[in-house]
Every structure is written in structure tokens, then in C-alpha cells.
Amino acid sequence: MSARKERRDADHSSGASLFDLLSLDDEENYSDELNEEMSSESAKQKLSSFLSESGNELCADCRSPDPKWVSANLGAFVCIKCSGIHRSLGVHISKILSVNLDEWTEEDVDSVIKLGGNAAVNMKYEHSIPNNYRKPQPDSSIDDRTDFIKRKYVMQQFLNAEEQLSCPFIPAALQCSATGVNSVVEKKYLNSMRMHNFSQAFLNTRKRKDAEQKPAKISNSTAGMVEFVGMIKVNVVKGTNLVIRDVRSSDPYVMLSLGNQSVKTRVIKSTLNPVWNEKLMLSIPDDVPPLIVNVFDKDKFTTDDFMGEAEIDIRPLVSAAKAVENSNAKGSSKQLEKMAEVISDGVITAAEGKTKQDIALKLQNVESGELQLEIECVALSQ
Numbered sequence: 001m002s003a004r005k006e007r008r009d010a011d012h013s014s015g016a017s018l019f020d021l022l023s024l025d026d027e028e029n030y031s032d033e034l035n036e037e038m039s040s041e042s043a044k045q046k047l048s049s050f051l052s053e054s055g056n057e058l059c060a061d062c063r064s065p066d067p068k069w070v071s072a073n074l075g076a077f078v079c080i081k082c083s084g085i086h087r088s089l090g091v092h093i094s095k096i097l098s099v100n101l102d103e104w105t106e107e108d109v110d111s112v113i114k115l116g117g118n119a120a121v122n123m124k125y126e127h128s129i130p131n132n133y134r135k136p137q138p139d140s141s142i143d144d145r146t147d148f149i150k151r152k153y154v155m156q157q158f159l160n161a162e163e164q165l166s167c168p169f170i171p172a173a174l175q176c177s178a179t180g181v182n183s184v185v186e187k188k189y190l191n192s193m194r195m196h197n198f199s200q201a202f203l204n205t206r207k208r209k210d211a212e213q214k215p216a217k218i219s220n221s222t223a224g225m226v227e228f229v230g231m232i233k234v235n236v237v238k239g240t241n242l243v244i245r246d247v248r249s250s251d252p253y254v255m256l257s258l259g260n261q262s263v264k265t266r267v268i269k270s271t272l273n274p275v276w277n278e279k280l281m282l283s284i285p286d287d288v289p290p291l292i293v294n295v296f297d298k299d300k301f302t303t304d305d306f307m308g309e310a311e312i313d314i315r316p317l318v319s320a321a322k323a324v325e326n327s328n329a330k331g332s333s334k335q336l337e338k339m340a341e342v343i344s345d346g347v348i349t350a351a352e353g354k355t356k357q358d359i360a361l362k363l364q365n366v367e368s369g370e371l372q373l374e375i376e377c378v379a380l381s382q
């Protein structure tokens with residue numbers, strides 16, 4: 001699958017200010033997939049070699065070494081901490097993709113290269129950065145990072161004067177505030193920005209609520225305040241022996257929630273044994289909350305019916321991924337075998353730098369139903 005397609009899916013996902021929804025469909029036949037895989041590999045190599053060019057070896061926002069995330073629309077390579085903040089701004093501001101984890105087409109890579117890399121991005125967005133303004137460092141707090149990244153890309157306070165004047169998104173009164181001339185207006189604007197972000201998140205919640213069932217635990221009140229330590233890519237493989245919620249069958253879909261984010265699979269009509277094979281991505285907040293799994297029956301006219309739930313403790317997987325990163329994958333296999341013994345939700349494996357957990361879940365609070373999931377944990381250390 002192409003990154004372009006993922007982007008299209010992500011744009012349609014609700015609540016995109018907090019997470020990217022990446023879903024796979026199986027429309028392509030095998031040989032198409034094979035061709036796509038090969039071209040994705042060569043595209044990735046092209047991207048990697050661009051990443052090694054001068055300027056791209058440090059995060060565009062905080063100068064952490066070896067960034068592995070890229071804002072596809074801005075063209076900036078950023079570290080995982082800054083990528084979490086970019087992601088919280090919404091895909092309309094910054095569309096974050098993983099250099100290694102996402103599938104790339106030549107076209108996608110070319111459009112990133114065209115933007116010129118970190119040097120060109122910073123030439124534009126940090127052109128008029130005040131001398132006394134301290135850019136975030138690799139060890140900066142999330143607040144300092146968030147403040148800077150919003151000023152840089154959302155309010156675009158550091159553009160050169162001509163570009164600022166031509167930017168339609170910035171109120172005229174604010175255009176001189178980069179130098180601190182009009183701090184009252186600036187504060188007001190910042191507050192309204194926050195309000196806007198909040199109401200946007202609220203709107204997304206509302207939209208979702210109108211459309212389908214939603215676990216009560218999720219709130220957007222901490223939008224943008226969460227620090228992420230990595231990503232999980234969940235392949236929702238299939239369901240078996242699910243319960244009947246319509247007359248003879250059900251139209252099931254799966255919703256995954258992690259902290260403030262939730263993503264869902266497509267609906268499969270009239271089956272109790274759906275095969276989704278759909279990959280969804282979620283950011284891991286630093287307190288590593290459990291992954292909540294809910295299955296619902298899609299109803300057109302009433303609220304969607306509950307078809308079971310489950311909770312997965314992803315902390316062992318995150319620890320395993322950390323262990324793999326901290327040592328060479330070869331050296332840590334013994335340690336991983338030990339970890340596989342202590343977890344109840346399946347087996348954790350590590351191969352080719354990927355740490356995965358295959359899970360067969362028995363759904364709770366329902367008469368019957370199992371789910372098969374594969375979870376991959378990535379890029380914790382950046």
C-alpha cells in the first residue's frame with residue numbers, strides 16, 4: 001500500500017488531531033502487492049539516502065540526532081518527541097510518517113525531497129527567529145517543544161517579513177509579534193488557538209459519537225499535552241464466532257483505543273467470522289496505558305450494538321522493544337524468551353529489529369467471540 005493511500009485514509013479519520021489512522025485494504029492482488037513492495041523498498045532507500053544528507057541528520061525542531069520521522073507536507077525530518085507534537089497539531093498542519101515503518105512510493109519520496117529537507121525548511125520557518133529566542137534542545141520539556149513548534153509551523157512567527165505579510169492565516173496584528181511588540185494580542189491569539197484546537201477535538205468526538213458507539217473512557221481534554229514514547233502498529237487479523245446482533249448475523253467492526261486516541265477498522269457486513277487484515281497505528285503515551293479493544297455491530301438507524309471487549313497490557317511489549325533497541329537484536333533473544341513466559345496475552349518475538357506480539361483474544365462481557373491481533377512496537381529511543 002502506498003503512503004498516499006494511507007494519507008487519504010488518515011484525512012478521513014475522525015480525531016486526526018491526535019493520531020493517524022492507517023488502514024490497509026486487500027484490493028490489490030498478489031503480484032501487484034509484490035511490485036508495490038519492491039518499489040516501496042527502492043523508494044525507502046531513496047528516502048534513507050536523502051535522510052543522510054547534511055541538515056537531515058538532526059531533528060529540524062530540537063536537533064536530536066538521527067530523526068526517523070518526517071512531516072510529509074512540511075518536508076521536515078523530526079525526532080519521535082517532536083513528531084508526537086506535530087501529530088497533535090492535526091494532519092492539516094503536519095502529516096507525520098515514519099521513515100522506516102510506513103510504505104513509501106517514489107512519488108511520495110520525491111515530493112518530500114522537493115521540499116528541500118531540514119535546511120530548506122528551517123531557512124523558511126526559522127528565517128526571522130529572534131536572537132534571544134532559545135530553540136528547544138534534545139532534552140527540552142514537552143511544553144517548550146510544543147510552544148516552539150506551534151510558533152514555528154502553526155502561527156509561522158519566524159517567517160521572513162515578506163512571507164509573513166502574504167500568509168493569510170496570521171492576523172495582521174500578530175505579524176509583528178515575533179519580536180515581542182504585541183504580546184497581549186499574541187496571548188489572546190494563542191488562547192483562541194487553544195480554544196480552536198480544543199473545539200476541533202470536541203467536534204471530532206461529537207462527530208464520532210453521532211456516527212457510532214464509543215467507549216466512555218476516552219476524553220480529549222489532554223489533547224496535545226501527551227508525550228509519546230513510540231508507536232504500535234496493530235494488525236486486526238480476524239474475528240471468530242462473534243455474537244449475533246442483527247436478525248441473523250452482525251456487521252462487525254473493531255475499535256482500538258490507547259490513551260486519548262481511538263481508531264477503527266472498516267465494517268464487514270453480515271458475518272460472524274470477519275477477516276479484516278487491517279493495520280491501524282497508534283502513538284504510545286509515556287505512561288503506556290492498556291490497549292482497549294471493542295467490537296461493535298454497525299447499525300444504520302440506532303446506536304451500534306456492543307459485541308465484546310478486551311484489554312491488552314502492552315507494557316511487556318514496550319519493554320521488549322526497548323530491550324531490543326538497547327542491545328543488538330541477536331544478543332537479546334535469551335532475554336526475550338524469558339519475557340514471553342511472563343505475558344499472558346500471547347508470545348512476543350523479535351526479528352529483524354521488529355518486536356511483535358501475536359494475540360488470540362477471548363472477548364469479555366459477551367456470550368462468545370475471539371479476535372486475532374498482531375501488534376508491532378517501534379522506534380522508542382528517538
Ligand SMILES: [Zn+2]
Pocket residue numbers: 059060061062063064078079080081082083
Ligand atoms: Zn525533536
